[in-house]
Amino acid sequence: MKIERITALYWSATGNTRQATVALGQALAEQLSVPFRTVNFTLPQVRRRIHAFLPDEFVVVGAPTYAGKLPNKILPDFTSKLVGKQTPCAAVVTYGNRSFDNSLAELWAVLQKNGMNPMGAAAVPCRHAFTDALAAGRPDEEDLATIRDFAKKIVAHTVLDMAVSVRIPGQADAPYYVPRGMDGQPAKFLKAKPKTDMSRCDACGICADICPMGAIDKNDVAAVPGICIKCQACVRSCPKQAKYFDDPAFLSHVDMLKQHFADSITGRKKISFYI
């Protein structure tokens, strides 16, 4: 199989998935000595367009794990806007040190349904968007080096046209993980939205520009009239640290995650690779 170009396409609200996906794509391009490009699929204006791929290119598709699956509000764009022609590809999910549950299986199935030909996959433990206490600083240099190494295996399979029969853990159609609070009961924070500390905010508008849901009012950034998926892009991108969540159920879930899935409890989780 002759590959003419590598694309790293990612949805990434707080940057982890971008890093992991780009590392794999770049390493593939270097090893195959072909051009490399990125498609940042995070913002609504890019997700509205169809992204079509040919059989002689290779695409690395990346998404984070939300509630054990792909982010549900973004899933329709993954299913309807990526179109392959038996295009070889790799699936990358990131997750915040709890579990990737069924997200990789779901991404794999979505790619197959879209006419792509997934050959390899990775699930990468990364800093949890909700808190730095889980997988802090990851993906780090060690992770990125391991990912680059994985590119060599993919290249061997691609160049040699090896038959692919990969078993991805999980079930594409499994239900979502139910977040729990410190009391062990379901933590209901579906309607939670970020607050803004107006004594810090200088109305720069960054949060409104980078919200993947276009949910923040550009003219009044304290207002969130749209749907919030709790991605934390606004919280982590605000240069004045003015955005925060104070919903009690949300905070209780974060405390539960810290109690059970902090690095000190889980140890350093390894990246899972499949080929």
Ligand SMILES: Cc1cc2nc3c(=O)[nH]c(=O)nc-3n(C[C@H](O)[C@H](O)[C@H](O)COP(=O)(O)O)c2cc1C
């Ligand atoms: C709404 C939401 C739900 C999440 N659900 C899970 C989960 O079920 N399991 C897990 O380990 N991490 C979970 N995470 C953590 C993210 O998967 C992780 O931080 C990911 O690397 C974020 O990717 P990004 O930086 O590309 O946005 C969740 C994060 C968010 C914002």
Ligand code: SF4
């Ligand atoms: S990014 Fe922060 S400082 Fe800028 S408008 Fe948003 S809340 Fe205000």
Ligand code: SF4
């Ligand atoms: S408002 Fe919600 S969806 Fe938009 S960036 Fe902030 S956390 Fe993400």
